[in-house]
Amino acid sequence: MTLHPQVAAALASMPAPPPGPLDPAAMRAGEEAHVSPVAERLPLHAVEDRTGPTPAGDVPVRIYTPVEADSYGLLVYFHGGAFFLGSLETHDHVARSLAKETGFTVVSVGYRRAPEDAFPAGLQDCYGVVRWAAGDDSGLGWDGGTLAVAGDSSGGTFVAAVAAMAHDDGFDAITHQVLFYPSLDLDFDVDRYASLRENAVGYGLETAGLKPFNAFYLDSGADPADPLVSPIKRADLSGLPPALVVTAEHDPLRDEGELYGQRLRDAGVPATVSRYDGAGHGFVQHFSWIPEFARVFEETAMFVNEHGLGRG
Structure with a gap:
């Protein structure tokens, strides 16, 4: 299937990136400039900014409460x-x-970001918040049932790494992991996965951009051979939480996500791989307003609300 026409039109209208090295401060400011005003955002029962105390320090968090209730399932989300x-x-x-x-x-x-904060600062923040959220002191009203972790792109990297860290620490409260077009192998050899060549150019995220975009993280001490950096390199995936791995047809990272789902299944972990045709990398963040892609939230809800999934 070709790239969704609305996505293609949006990409065609984007200006070329400025020449020279990437400027984190300018790029962050550009992103923030496109954020919708609070009054135009989806209304919920409550949205609150807080800090989550962790062994690495206090971490900024935003708490979204959909409706008023005595207790809730929890989903901890790591942005890309x-x-x-x-x-x-x-x-x-x-x-x-x-x-x-x-x-x-x-x-x-x-969480803390590169290059200002070196690996594993951001990962420690994410794991620490999950442990805090599940604790009685968080005051989040967790019902003791579902505790899901979810993330997109590099946030999906953190999802897989956090699930592995929790397993190795004997922290078994995480019940589901949701990875939206995750970056799971930071060795960017273009011959490693067919999608790196098939989707190299013209779909938003381009294969040639993977190294420079991830250089801030890798230069901070993140070793691509480390399974906490490239979770697909973890030798034993057994015992991890059930997973939903969402991939995009026209994403250079498509094949590593789908391979990770297969490797989870091979290890006895219930795993669903859901490819979105016509989509490119980043569609959950940038194009989830398109009806064909908006169902990703419904699919996620169905997955995390399933009970009795068991553990691998």
Whole structure:
């Protein structure tokens, strides 16, 4: 299937990136400039900015409560942005949609980003917030049932890494992991996956851009051979939480996400791989207003609200 025409039109209207090295501050400011005013955002019962105390320090979080209730399932969300972009603001609409569709309290994590904070700062923040959210002191009203972790792109990297860290620590409260077009192999050898060549040019995220976009993270000490950096390199995936892996047809990262889902299944972990035809990388953040793509939130809600999935 060809790229969705509305996505293609949007990409065609985008100006060429400025020449020279990437400027994190300018790129972040550009992202923030496109955030919708609060009055125009999806209304929920409550949205609150707080901090989550963790062993690495206090981490900014935004709590989304969809309806008034005595207790809730929890979904902890890690935004994408190649480990140096993205924020609570740029992904606010994603977190709101997840809260509305799942009926869970969503905790969006404002983790530390490269290059200012070196690996594993952001990952420690994400894991620490999950542990805090599940604790009695968080006051989040977790019902003790579903505790899902979800993330897009590099946030999906953190989802897989956090699930592995929790398993290795004997913290078994995480019940579901949701990865939207995740970056799971930061070794960007173009011959590693067919999608790196098939979707190299013309679909938004381009294969040639993977190295420079991830350089801030890798140069901060993140080793692509480390399974916490490239989760697909983890030798044993057994015992991890059931997974929903969402991929995009025209994404250079498509095949590593789909391989990860297969490897989870091979390890005995229930895993669903859902490819969105006509979509490119980033569609949950940028194009979920398109009806064909908006169902990603419904699919996520169905997955995390399933009971009795068991563990691999």
